[in-house]
Amino acid sequence: MTQTRYLFWRLAHTFGIAMRQRHATNAAAEMHLLREAEEVLGRLAWEDAEQIEELSVEYWSLRKLSKQYGELSGRIDSASVNLENSHHHRTELMGAVANSTKDLVAERSKLVETNERLNSRRETILAEARSVKRRHSGIKAKLEVLVGEGSLSTPEVDASKKDLISLKRQFKTLRDQRDDVAAKISATEITLKELETQIESRRSEIRDEALGNYQNIGKANRDISSNRAELGALENEMITLYSEIGRYILAHRHDPAAAPVAAKHRSLTSQMTALRVSINLNNRLSGRTTAALVTKG
Secondary structure, three states: OOHHHHHHHHHHHHOOOOOHHHHHHHHHHHHHHHHHHHHHHHHHHHHHOOOOHHHHHHHHHHHHHHHHHHHHHHHHHHHHHHHHHHHHHHHHHHHHHHHHOHHHHHHHHHHHHHHHHHHHHHHHHHHHHHHHHHHHHHHHHHHHHHHHOOOOOOHHHHHHHHHHHHHHHHHHHHHHHHHHHHHHHHHHHHHHHHHHHHHHHHHHHHHHHHHHHHHHHHHHHHHHHHHHHHHHHHHHHHHHHHHHHHHHHHHOOOOOOOHHHHHOOHHHHHHHHHHHHHHHHHHHHHOOOOHHHOOOO
């Protein structure tokens, strides 16, 4: 608010147009802007404030805090790089789990198929052997009856004896086939167990590496969170100091010690001065006191 507008509103007030709440709101908004401007001025000017005795505490505190800020920022950057690398490595490990056992898994699948075919073949042989054994038992029972009835050498008896011999040979062939298939099944199952052991061994190695990788990710996240929390507290402390320096430079901009520093930021300090005047005028129009806002300069 300018002096001209202030006079306008003072005139309006004589006609009963007060607008006190509006002026109070404007003053509060402008005060917020002024506080922000003080912080900005302090950020810009603090490094030039070393020779201002009244700002010695703020200056050296900021020197110390700035160093800590840089160290914390470096830790966060380092932890962020570690986190990114760990996530990248985790992705590689996930692919490595599949790639490292791809050949073994393919071989295992083929053996499983072979084992299933062998088991199916064995069941077929066993079923055929049971059929042969049943036929053999039937013919043997038939011969016992015929011999018991006195038929020692008849065409029927001779044919039945030949059938028994043929069935014995067939049964022996089936038994040999069963034993051969059983041996192949046993060898296949042993190979499958060996493959499972190899697959588990490879995966275990990668899991151990992955566990270390997950621990790195957890540590990096904890480091980032911890350092960011510390950095946030540090920033708040620095903001307070920036504001103190900015407020002092604005209030003492004509003093010999502060004038050279204020001159470097003349445009900003001019705007802040105008803003402070506007706050005072709005507070007067709202009926509030301005004593707290009156500062040197």
